[in-house]
Amino acid sequence: xxxxxxxxxxxxxxxxxxxxxxxxxxLTLRDQGVSLDRIAMALIRQPKAVEQRWHRLRxxxxxxxxxxSFGSDYSEYPAENSDGFRRRGEVSAP
Numbered sequence: 001x002x003x004x005x006x007x008x009x010x011x012x013x014x015x016x017x018x019x020x021x022x023x024x025x026x027l028t029l030r031d032q033g034v035s036l037d038r039i040a041m042a043l044i045r046q047p048k049a050v051e052q053r054w055h056r057l058r059x060x061x062x063x064x065x066x067x068x069s070f071g072s073d074y075s076e077y078p079a080e081n082s083d084g085f086r087r088r089g090e091v092s093a094p
Contacts, residue, residue, distance in 0.1 A: 013063075024064075036054060
């Protein structure tokens with residue numbers, strides 16, 4: 001894991017199909033009172049995926065500041081967790 005990943009404390013939310021920018025959009029839209037179903041349509045995601053992501057993000061203390069300091073770009077998060085192992089259900093490319 002790189003120093004950039006460690007210093008921002010976001011390892012618990014890393015997911016290869018999400019990015020800091022999309023997470024920021026999700027949080028911003030939710031703060032504006034937009035329903036999770038409408039957010040899912042806007043992000044072109046399954047409603048259940050957006051709901052699960054929202055629940056994961058909302059419990060991270062200082063998530064907005066952590067996302068800002070990590071960098072809100074559209075690059076996906078690293079696919080490996082803090083131990084360097086892939087998450088359950090993920091497969092490595094051959």
